[in-house]
Amino acid sequence: MTGVGDLDLDRTTATVERTLREQRVADLAGVLAPLTVPDVVAVLERLPGRDRAVVYRLLPKEQALEVFEALDPTLQGELVRGLQDEDVAGVFARLGPDDRVSLLDELPATVASRLLRGLVPAERELTAVVLGYPARSIGRRMSPGYVTVHPGDTVPEALARVRSRIDDAETVYTVPVVDDGRRLVGVVSLRDLMRSEPTSVRVEDLMRAPYAVPAASDAEAAARRCADLKLLALLVVDEEERLVGILTVDDALRILEEAESEDQARIGGSEPLRRPYLATPVRAVVRSRVVWLLVLGVGATLTVRVLEAFEATIAQMVVLSVFIPLLIGTGGNTGNQAATTITRALALGDVRPRDVGRVLAREARTGASLGLVLGAAGFVLASLFYGAAVGAVIGITLLAVCTLAAAVGGVMPLAARRLGADPAVFSNPFITTFVDAAGLVIYFLVARAVLGL
Structure with a gap:
């Protein structure tokens, strides 16, 4: 599925608005069907808040989650307030812990508490880990979903461990290596594991020195480090060098984009909008x-x-x-x-x-x-x-x-x-x-x- 151009997107947005005004909600599904996730996000950003929830409910389930994750946290919060409780709970449960925290920061305390209570204990614990760090720290933006291996693991054992966690981990291309105390001792790439043929080769033979930052360090500085080093993922550790999370390159770029927008706004003598201009x-x-x-x-x-x-x-x-x-x-x-x-x-x-x-x-x-x-x-x-x-x-x-x-x-x-x-x-x-x-x-x-x- 290919995206639509700017001109076609304007026409699509106008069609959606006209269909909503004429209360032909059933026809909206046909208008939205050919759109990619970025196109749907662009349409939602141009709609008034009262119409955004109506359009979102018409999206297919899988696409709806991708669209929600792509929205700015402020718009996510507004959308949550316009959805029914069961819709919100389903989307919230399927978000990553770091994305949940960004959304919780935009919601009233009562709504945030209700959503947290609706999570299964394991997911609630992961989310609580991220919530426990200061607002502008990298701990607040990291993902606690990762897969680790041990230095003594053979390559087949390490690959089996990665495969078993592939649906839960934020990324599997960069695999942290930890000891029995969960202290970070190295990192190995999935590429190196997959191209190692001898079954006797162990992870300690392939791993290299890791790049890591403390969880309490500034989020922008950590993101800048990830970008400067051109890493797929930057590892996050606590004060005792134990692995607590990872920062993937897409999250690092998002942090840098937010910081750049904030700096440009303040240099020009205003506060950042923290949401798309047309949706503000x-x-x-x-x-x-x-x-x-x-x-x-x-x-x-x-x-x-x-x-x-x-x-x-x-x-x-x-x-x-x-x-x-x-x-x-x-x-x-x-x-x-x-x-x-x-x-x-x-x-x-x-x-x-x-x-x-x-x-x-x-x-x-x-x-x-x-x-x-x-x-x-x-x-x-x-x-x-x-x-x-x-x-x-x-x-x-x-x-x-x-x-x-x-x-x-x-x-x-x-x-x-x-x-x-x-x-x-x-x-x-x-x-x-x-x-x-x-x-x-x-x-x-x-x-x-x-x-x-």
Whole structure:
């Protein structure tokens, strides 16, 4: 079954909405039948909440589970509230423990408790293991469903063990090797097991050193490690090096996607929506933006106060006001470029808070170089129209502002990480506000010195 294109998907969504409005629910099954799982997810993301549950109930049982797993946790929670209890219990029981935990975080406590009580004891215990870790730790995102082998197992014994757990394990391509105390001692790939012909070969002859992270470590950092090492699965251990779970590459990529979306939203001065845009109510979009706008509005009063303080300087030479948008815009953009670069470098592990001195020096040099180029251009253009004195003010100010903006923009994300805050929060919006005010102070001080005002 092949997917449909964007245009056909829009038509399909429109057909579904029209069929629902006309209350021809029986015809919906025929509309949904040719759609793949990603297509159905895309349709559900575009539907209002009240219609989403109706469409979901018409999906075949196996496809329904795949569709549910592919939805964002927030949409899963809304869908659960629109389904009947027996529908919810069936889907919930068939989810993996890590997916159950993501869903439980979106549900009211009473609903979550009821769903947990409906699980068989073994599944409830696995889910409880994941629930026991902090919200942003990798323990909260790992899967406790895995298959292990022992160093002394022969290859046939190991393959038989993998085969017996193949329906329960999250993945069987990476097989952890543990001792009798469940401590992680190595890892072996299914490929190596299957291509080993002699029955006397043991797992300890094939295993290699494992890559593992503590369960309490940050989920994003663990996911980044999994992606950087190009692993199919990253092993998760407790404080005593006992295996407690695995992070598969698809879950790692999902964590990184969420982190990237969060950083981009905060760099732009808003909170992440945590759900597809078209499925987000307008009031939620407003809430995600209004607080930041209010904070930045208050911060902008600092710029107003600076202008008031130099009102007499502006009155003596009104032409200075012409260049204010250019100078504060250039400073803000320079600071944002530096902050975005360093925030990304932090996420990738290229820099750490202890590198603040090196980052400050590099960004100051970078800002000065940019300032020389832009300042020279500003001097030439301003001199042509307003004279060499005004050109000198613009050139010197651009040099100083670019140097300051780049240095501040590079250091602020590192300072945020040192304080335990999200570096993206300290990036573009706050840097722009700070650089605007500082840039105006520099501008008017340079003007007073050069022009003798």
